[in-house]
Amino acid sequence: MMEIEIPLPLQSQQDLDLIDILWKQDIDLGVSREVFDYNQRQKENELEKQKKLEKERQEQLQKEQEKALYAQLQLDEETGEFIPVQQATPIETTEVTQALATSIQDKPSAVHELSFDECLKILADTFQLGITNEDSSIAYQTLQPNAPIETNQNFLQSDPNSVAAGTLSSIPAEGENLNEINQAWEELLSIPELQCLNNEIDNMVDLSMYPNPESITMTESPDTYSFLNPLSAIAKPHEINTSVVSNDFVDTFASSVPSVNTNAPFNVETFCDDIFTLVDPKVTNIVPLTNNSGQLLNELLNDNVDITDLSLCKAFNGSNQPEFNDSDSGVSVNTSPCATSPSQSIGGSAFDEPHYGYSDSDMEDMDSTPEAAQQKPPDNFIAPFTEDTYFTLSPFVSQDTDPFEIEAYDSPAKEIPASPGYSKAPFAKDKSLNRQEARFTRDTQRAKVLNIPFSVDKIVNLPVDSFNEMMSKYQFNEAQLALIRDIRRRGKNKVAAQNCRKRKMENIVELETDLDKLKYEKEKLLSERGAYNNSLSQMKKKLGTLYMEVFNKLQDENGKPYSPHEYSLQQTKEGNIFLVPKTKKVSIKKE
DNA sequence: ACTTAATGTCATTGA
């Protein structure tokens, strides 16, 4: 037997015995002995209490921080969004810079103990400085009256020290102060309220990682990212003033921030917006982009920028949303099920579709004979679109437009919007209809790929004779025939399936109706049976009373009544009634 | 992540 490790005074011997018994019972269930240890449980309880307290403290802290954040925002009643409160009187920049400089100079040791408010103030002051180039240069000179103005064009490609001298050292700080400022910035960025800023800076780092050949040399130096530090952003405009605008993205970033963010005190949201004006193709034209940077931005826009991430700072609202116009194919790829995401619809030519539906037998044929896919109609092809009134020219389509585009717009007019620039949102509300359209469009596109001169509608719905007649007018290769066959089969089967399901549903409804009827019938019969049983029992009762009445009136030769235990009245088929002794009856039966 | 309904598609069967 194991000894219990808890102090005996706390528990009586009876308790211990009980615990032992219980524990033995629970051993199979994997319960350890500690479960019964009172001290252990007490410790656990204390731990839980401590955890709870800590959680509450954290929640309270979070609430306070949220309050502080909301205090800087005001609710836009129209949009329901929180927008930053515009400060009516911008702080005098020289005063701010002086305050900043003195705060750093006077209290170098206090840099690590910045309160949140101080951090906010420094931030606001900092970005106030970056309002205009002039201001920034003033600020620069205010901050560093004796420092030579950095005019090195290759400041980004220079060594880290020179970068620091040109950017970070805009504050009268030599090595020590520089480190302290960097640490202060780290602290600033670690504040929850500023995480958005931090994230965006991270994003900018990602953006700057793009393989712009010219920027590669720059990005190799880790310190060159220091331009992301708003302090260095202050210095940038100054350098732009000294005609250092290079062709790389970094410069466009730095120059665009002050150009957009005019006279507005810094806040996180506008900062995000400013950043995204770089990404927004509609806004980039305000930035002196070169071909190179434009190309870079296009790459960013088309391939790798995660819009959902960017939307965090509401930079990508409706007006800023990139447009995903149809390609020149004109075929509404948007209706394809593959085009549900904008990224997939980019470059949405039917041939670009990554998993374009070639899974059918005809598509296997196409694989084996790729020329079949692009095959022109045979020589004896009558111009397929002269006879077939199906392909009437749409007013939207030019004469040289592929007839299948016309089909796409014209023929199933009920299914595909008749707009060549079909910019309907890919997430349409009428989902079921949209899906039908998509399915229909798939066969339509397959038919287009194989240059089949009939509409899917005709292939499916023409009667056999007309269909055969129509087919006899053209010569088709194997793949085309297979596709036409498949389209017709699928189309027919689709209708058949729809009819089948309709019938099935009707059958189900009919059966349910029958079931209801039968249930009603059953209820009715049950109630009838109950009524009959009732009347039967009543008649039995009456018969019993009548029987007794008659039996009681019978008397033997001595005038004594017969005992009902010894005799009974029985009736023959003829209707005669006899008094039969019960014992005799039994004996007769036995015989 | 899972369920459900709607729909399309394929394979099979019988007329």
Place this chain on the structure above:
DNA sequence: GCTCAATGACATTAA
């Protein structure tokens, strides 16, 4: 033997 409709089974998609 071919066509066609009917139907079960499975896949896909969106809600």
